[in-house]
Amino acid sequence: MFGSFDFGILLANAPFLWNGMLLTLQLTALAVTGGLLLGVVLAVLRLSPIKPLAWVVEAYVNFLRSMPLILVIFWFYTLVPKLIGRPVSGFYSVLIAFVMFEAAYYSEIIRAGISSVRRGQISAAMALGLTKMQSMRYVILPQAVRNMVPVLLTQSIVMLQDTSLVYVVGLRDFLTSADIVASRDNRPTELYMFVAIVFLVICFSASRLANQLRRRYSL
Amino acid sequence: MKRILGTVVAVTVLAALSGAATAQDGLVMKRIAETKTITIGHRDASVPLSYLGPDGKAQGYSIDICLKIADAAKEELKLDKIEVKFVPLTPQTRIPLLTAGTVDIICESSTHTLGRLRQISFLNTTFLTGSKLLVRKTSGIKKIEDMTDKVLVAVLGTTNEKAAQVEIDTKKIKIKGEIVKVKDHSQAMLNLEQERADAYVSDDVVLYGLKSASKNPDEWEVVGPYFSYDPYGMMIPRNNDDFRLLGNKTITRLIQSGEMEAIYKKWFEPGPTKINYPLSDRLKENFQLIALPD
Amino acid sequence: MGSYNWNWPILLKEPYFGWIVSGFGKTILIAVFAWAIAFPLGSAIGIARTADNRALRLAGTVYVDIFRNIPLLVQMFLWYFVVPELLPADWGRWVKRDMPYPQFITAVACLGLYTASRVGEQVRSGIEAIPRGQRDAGLAMGLTPTQVYRYVLIPVAYRTIIPPLTSDFLGVFKNSSLALTIGVLELTSQARQIEEYTFAAFEAFTVATVLYCLVTGLVIVIMRIVESRTRIAGTIAVGAQ
Numbered sequence: 181m182f183g184s185f186d187f188g189i190l191l192a193n194a195p196f197l198w199n200g201m202l203l204t205l206q207l208t209a210l211a212v213t214g215g216l217l218l219g220v221v222l223a224v225l226r227l228s229p230i231k232p233l234a235w236v237v238e239a240y241v242n243f244l245r246s247m248p249l250i251l252v253i254f255w256f257y258t259l260v261p262k263l264i265g266r267p268v269s270g271f272y273s274v275l276i277a278f279v280m281f282e283a284a285y286y287s288e289i290i291r292a293g294i295s296s297v298r299r300g301q302i303s304a305a306m307a308l309g310l311t312k313m314q315s316m317r318y319v320i321l322p323q324a325v326r327n328m329v330p331v332l333l334t335q336s337i338v339m340l341q342d343t344s345l346v347y348v349v350g351l352r353d354f355l356t357s358a359d360i361v362a363s364r365d366n367r368p369t370e371l372y373m374f375v376a377i378v379f380l381v382i383c384f385s386a387s388r389l390a391n392q393l394r395r396r397y398s399l
Numbered sequence: 400m401k402r403i404l405g406t407v408v409a410v411t412v413l414a415a416l417s418g419a420a421t422a423q424d425g426l427v428m429k430r431i432a433e434t435k436t437i438t439i440g441h442r443d444a445s446v447p448l449s450y451l452g453p454d455g456k457a458q459g460y461s462i463d464i465c466l467k468i469a470d471a472a473k474e475e476l477k478l479d480k481i482e483v484k485f486v487p488l489t490p491q492t493r494i495p496l497l498t499a500g501t502v503d504i505i506c507e508s509s510t511h512t513l514g515r516l517r518q519i520s521f522l523n524t525t526f527l528t529g530s531k532l533l534v535r536k537t538s539g540i541k542k543i544e545d546m547t548d549k550v551l552v553a554v555l556g557t558t559n560e561k562a563a564q565v566e567i568d569t570k571k572i573k574i575k576g577e578i579v580k581v582k583d584h585s586q587a588m589l590n591l592e593q594e595r596a597d598a599y600v601s602d603d604v605v606l607y608g609l610k611s612a613s614k615n616p617d618e619w620e621v622v623g624p625y626f627s628y629d630p631y632g633m634m635i636p637r638n639n640d641d642f643r644l645l646g647n648k649t650i651t652r653l654i655q656s657g658e659m660e661a662i663y664k665k666w667f668e669p670g671p672t673k674i675n676y677p678l679s680d681r682l683k684e685n686f687q688l689i690a691l692p693d
Numbered sequence: 694m695g696s697y698n699w700n701w702p703i704l705l706k707e708p709y710f711g712w713i714v715s716g717f718g719k720t721i722l723i724a725v726f727a728w729a730i731a732f733p734l735g736s737a738i739g740i741a742r743t744a745d746n747r748a749l750r751l752a753g754t755v756y757v758d759i760f761r762n763i764p765l766l767v768q769m770f771l772w773y774f775v776v777p778e779l780l781p782a783d784w785g786r787w788v789k790r791d792m793p794y795p796q797f798i799t800a801v802a803c804l805g806l807y808t809a810s811r812v813g814e815q816v817r818s819g820i821e822a823i824p825r826g827q828r829d830a831g832l833a834m835g836l837t838p839t840q841v842y843r844y845v846l847i848p849v850a851y852r853t854i855i856p857p858l859t860s861d862f863l864g865v866f867k868n869s870s871l872a873l874t875i876g877v878l879e880l881t882s883q884a885r886q887i888e889e890y891t892f893a894a895f896e897a898f899t900v901a902t903v904l905y906c907l908v909t910g911l912v913i914v915i916m917r918i919v920e921s922r923t924r925i926a927g928t929i930a931v932g933a934q
Contacts, residue, residue, distance in 0.1 A: 494892070594786070
């Protein structure tokens, strides 16, 4: 059944596909960075003693987490330029959508990481004479970060996979580039299989790394 | 001093208000002047009006016309150079991208309709076509009435999809399931190639283009009488009278100088994909009608 | 935003109202059917991954690794465009032509198989979280391994993983929107279609958003009740992320 496979088509279109891959990687890198930064802010706000602030953030997180990413992309695609009031390229609209969406997930992981450190530890640290800041800095955060790094990495792998959804707005990422070649040359089998294998290799290696981190650092 | 301050505030507020009221006016020309860049929206597979060439760059009949408009903008605004940027789009993303200002002009195969005019504006009609069906020669389908128990595919958000739905409803044609709605020509073609669908409804010129660009053009056939009227024009944002004038003037000049026919010949007779779609008398007449006197 | 002309009443007009209803119905149906595949299959995979039999464990692990590491959208295209081409010609033809509602069924199968890998992970972590002693005690009492699973491990594991399973179900519900890429007119794609026809983008997206949020809220409330009814005294919930 693989007799009619035409792998030459992959070679012939390698530069085009590579450009798509670059866009995918770029989008992932920027979205992970932005999502983490915003996620930290959201997590801190959510754990803040100012209740209304915590509630607003909680509402935001729950709201975004109950929406499909595709719908979020469509929303931001039409909304961002209107809100900013000046032209924005499709790439930035989508990037903002990913940052806002992923931040909701990251913030939950970070919050869970901080909350996972047992209360007794804070009491113990404070009893030892550490200030609140010091106990956060030397006791809570080192443990919290160890707990959440593997999960954050896993979420980033999910994020890399999610970037393929920019397909719906025609942004030329890896999958969309492959899709263009697939339909232009009527070679969907080769192209989609290739995309699947590339993602499988990247994500599988990354998730193995996440597992190793988990084993090495878990408390 | 107070009075001066008051006047300054009043003038600023007034200026801001008037600015807000006419914020849409001439935004495109201003943007082109400031950035020395014109951004053209194009399609991936509207052969041969707006599609990706073998080098992966946008090309086609509509693109050529727009490149002339870019030249005209450069001259009008007395710029030393103008950069042309290309942004790929689909029927679902084109209007949001245009109203957002991401692209200045959309050069592909978009039908000039009253409904769309509520959102955006069009340049004068530069192509005339209508809905037909692309089918396998062996399918025996000759018109949309033959679609009983057959699968029809269309691109979401096109005039053809709507026209086909109206045809099916009014003539009570029992197609198999609902019309399958996909993202763009390429996905529709894939559905057809894989025999998931029996017919693809689109503008006949695009169908001839897809047929000519396919692996085995002889396998395919464009059938049926037209069941919609689709005059194409470049889409531009609303409230850009100066830009629209520039665009229409450029088109008029192209017609008067005979360049328009040359561009047509380059892409259609027979064209890079051997589409062989000669200039019709109707389109010739249309060119005469829109070439307004100075 | 000032220049936007709101037009809410358009959503109540036909055919747009009907589109929303049918899109919403399809979204729910896809989610429910896909879950009907994902839950039993995922349970089997989760159990396989905790089994003593090495081949079973390996099969479960390979399944999870493959399905979790390929983007869902790519899987959707594989099932829709590639798999029928790899089947024997007659079968491929049946899948493409004679199978009823081909897009819908493909979407359900794809989502179900994908989600099974996630459910499998939850079930595995639920079972692994049970102290080894319970299994040993069961075996020592003369239960067969199957009976240990049936009467000891599974009842405990499922109760502890209700929250992560709920979020996986909501995942299927949200992911059903991917069906639009192969042409299923579910809720998100109907919202798109209304936008195409009426240009009322924000109204259409708002309705879709509200419906998604309503269902999510409803499911969470119901599952909290279920969870509190089935909670095992002295335990806290566990589960993989």
